[in-house]
Amino acid sequence: MFKNFLQISNTLLGAHFRQHSTIFALSSGQGKCGVAVIRVSGSCTELALKCVTGMSRMPPPRTAILRSIKHPVSQETLDKGLVLWFPAPRSFTGEDCCELHVHGGIAVVNSILDALASVPKLQLAEPGEFTRRAFYNGKLDLTEVEGLADLLQAETEIQRKQAFLQTQGALSKLYNKWKDNLVKSVAHIEAHIDFEETETIEEGVLDEVIVKVEELSKEIQQHLEDGRKGELLRTGVKTVILGEPNAGKSSLFNLLCQRPAAIVTPIEGTTRDILEVTLNIGGYPLVLTDTAGLRSKTDDVIEKEGISRAMQTYKDAELILLVVDSQKYVQWVHCSSSRNVVDYLKHYIKNLGLNNLVCEENQDFDNIFTKNCIVVFNKLDLVKEQLNVEHHCQIIQLSCKHEEGVVNLVDSITNKLKFLCGEPSAEHPSMNQMRHRQHLIKCLEYLNSFLTTSTSDTVLMAEYLRKALRQLGQLVGTITTEKLLDVIFKDFCIGK
Known part of the structure; x- marks a missing residue:
């Protein structure tokens, strides 16, 4: 048991260390290209940018400037390119970030990556680590992360449209609306439990909760009865x-x-x-x-x-x-x-x-x-x-x-x-992951259990609502596990 505890502790410590380290990677495509984009993110980004450009102070945020890129050790000029500075929290990851837009030759890119590796406290990013940090820092929820992964994998125009809408929060807005409504229902029924024997709470609160849950149950049921349109579009018919x-x-x-x-x-x-x-x-x-x-x-x-x-x-x-x-x-x-x-x-x-x-x-x-x-x-x-x-x-x-x-x-x-x-739209988004369907089915089961429970057992009713709320939390990522994140990020490439 102690050995397992050490393994878990080491895993958590490793995740914590990486989350607070500064990472870098090539964020554009591999191979020869006209322009390559190298991204850096973390608390030491400012140090890294000064080391490879020789700047004494940071440029204006989100403004491209032309600078020579040098190796911090040899001071050899490696290339000339555009430098952009994105101070936290207004960046993709929510951390201090910078981008180097340089010529896309393989030798040029490798020399600049080597230069960044020589800066203290910098390390090469793992696949999907930039996006994972954006999730941790509240820049994206899980559905938006999945949409970004689908956008990178999209091969057809309609796939691109569906994925892009998801990155813009088409699904998360719907699911968060349901979650917020359910939070209110849980709060009201718990207040009813706490104050039902006093006169400090309005009458009919429980009846209002039941009506709200019935409406939510119907909405989720209709969402599930979509003929798997989003899933078919994502994977192919x-x-x-x-x-x-x-x-x-x-x-x-x-x-x-x-x-x-x-x-x-x-x-x-x-x-x-x-x-x-x-x-x-x-x-x-x-x-x-x-x-x-x-x-x-x-x-x-x-x-x-x-x-x-x-x-x-x-x-x-x-x-x-x-x-x-x-x-x-x-x-x-x-x-x-x-x-x-x-x-x-x-x-x-x-x-x-x-x-x-x-x-x-x-x-x-x-x-x-x-x-x-x-x-x-x-x-x-x-x-x-x-x-x-x-x-x-x-x-x-x-x-x-x-x-x-x-x-x-x-x-x-x-x-x-x-x-x-179907035709993807922001007004009527379709789920496109089996994970979404599984959480919503479980959520619906708990809601139906709530609706069939006797109103005399309000404690059990509240427990069903809490379980339903937990499913929606897992859906958008407010409640999650590292194992789930590993599954979601496994297909991401390095630099994204």
Whole structure:
């Protein structure tokens, strides 16, 4: 036990030491670039800036000045660049900070980092340490920190918009509003407990708290029922291409990727394994997966495994691109008594083994699918007659060979992505982390427990509200642990 205590003590002391030390790092991208930004933060920033610039006094705050950057030991001039001084608390971290904007050559950057390392009490920053200090000093809450991490990772325009809104407090404003309302409710019910036997408190206080909690419970419930829009936008919409062998799935995959990512041959069963790529479609992230052709009978062990993997990918997908061979549809129309495309699709899907993809009793095309689905009638170049499916907006006629119908397909996919991910807005922010959802679900459970508890047991009611408040505190970071912070900051880069 004593050994564990020492380990914990050393960890806390180490965290405390780093928090009060002065750190530096390259804050712009790695590699050659026109301009590199080197950031310093901490109580010894002023000393560091004077050591590498030779200035006797600090420049005006937030004003760029041109200075020679020198090594403190050798006094060799390393480069000329812009120097900016950000005294506490008006800086990114809330501490004294400075930035050196220098030429972005690798040798230049390394020489200046070496110069800073020679200054007493300075040490190289760890990944995410600048942002962690901003959190500790109240410049950012946890949701804003997560938004900043997402902003650095954003690959599409809509991802950038959602992340930027989060860094600006779109989510934290909502969650803090709920937290403040709950604080008032806790205070009122505790006052009711303390003074219920006297006449020093107004009547109806408990009833008012119950009404407020009911309103909060409804708001949180509506927030949770968002279809995971923010999470899908953050991670990408899982989209799988399905169809029978040789329907043109890999050709469609390559067409959307704009490169030969998958092998295409006239031989059935060419694709065996799962191929996955992330695409930017209309500003939305699409995680596109090519799969093995689906059929009920095959003696090939490897193809069987490919089909099994395809079925598993289908179960996890949020969007299906169902590829149909137009030639086979035309043959079916000629041979079948029915010319209804819905009947054909049900027949086709049944043969693929995707029985749970359609509602058998529904003949309305727009409502036959149990998942979001776009039907792609491929190989249009091999069909000499009209398919008579133009009136169905979710059917795209395509020729991968001639790239005919690609614009319509991209537009259809974009519309589906808009529906699934929504449009980020400051007025209606969407949660985009599983952590948020878990805290809000627990908070809602405690609120519902409060509402179902007898009003005669006000002590228990108050305890449920305190537990609900703790969940909101953990959500925004007013109540947190180092372990949670380590998880959040693990993907940050050095210099941020």
